[in-house]
Amino acid sequence: MSDKELTTESEETTATTASVATADTGSVADIASKIKSGKKKKSKQKFPKGKIFINSTYNNTIISVTDLTGNVIAWGSAGKAGFKGSKKSTPYAGGKTMEDVLARVKDRGLQEVDIFIKGIGSGREQAIRALLGSGLTVLSIKDRTPTPHGGVRPKKVRRV
Numbered sequence: 001m002s003d004k005e006l007t008t009e010s011e012e013t014t015a016t017t018a019s020v021a022t023a024d025t026g027s028v029a030d031i032a033s034k035i036k037s038g039k040k041k042k043s044k045q046k047f048p049k050g051k052i053f054i055n056s057t058y059n060n061t062i063i064s065v066t067d068l069t070g071n072v073i074a075w076g077s078a079g080k081a082g083f084k085g086s087k088k089s090t091p092y093a094g095g096k097t098m099e100d101v102l103a104r105v106k107d108r109g110l111q112e113v114d115i116f117i118k119g120i121g122s123g124r125e126q127a128i129r130a131l132l133g134s135g136l137t138v139l140s141i142k143d144r145t146p147t148p149h150g151g152v153r154p155k156k157v158r159r160v
Contacts, residue, residue: 046109047073049139052131054098056121061094063101063127065110073108076101078123094123098130112137118144 047067055062064075078088081097113136117124132138148154 044108048109049112050105050110051114051116054115054117054119054124054127056094056117056119056124056127058089058121060088061097061121061123061127063097065101065105065113073110074101074104076104089122091122091126094121095126095130097123098127099134102131102134102136110136112139114139115141116144117141118146120145 049068050073051066051068051070053064053066055064060078062075062077065073067073076097078093078097081093081100083090083093083096087093113131115128115131115138117128128141
């Protein structure tokens with residue numbers, strides 16, 4: 001075979017493989033679109049009333065939003081909001097955590113909330129302020145912080 005014949009054969013095989021490749025990707029794309037079109041997208045359920053639980057410890061602030069039956073709709077913590085270490089226990093982290101959770105819940109139609117607070121951490125007040133400034137109607141605020149009556153000996157006071 002001469003050089004001319006070799007180049008034409010290699011060009012033909014290249015053209016053949018290119019056409020097969022486009023046919024394969026086209027059929028894969030068609031199959032993928034058929035699969036996607038057959039699957040129904042789950043719509044997010046709207047709920048007008050809900051409960052917000054703020055658990056504020058010395059080290060973190062954790063916020064959960066539930067519907068009236070207790071199913072968790074959204075949650076967040078200072079660590080999830082991007083704070084690490086001792087920054088999680090700051091009031092600013094508590095406020096930012098509440099803003100992040102409310103941003104995820106706003107599109108679900110939440111309008112009225114009951115607030116339940118537990119713990120004596122520094123992020124609880126700022127979280128409540130962020131919630132009150134968000135425009136939601138607050139039906140009640142309940143402090144569920146457990147207080148001992150007698151009970152076990154408390155932790156020693158920290159000396160720094």
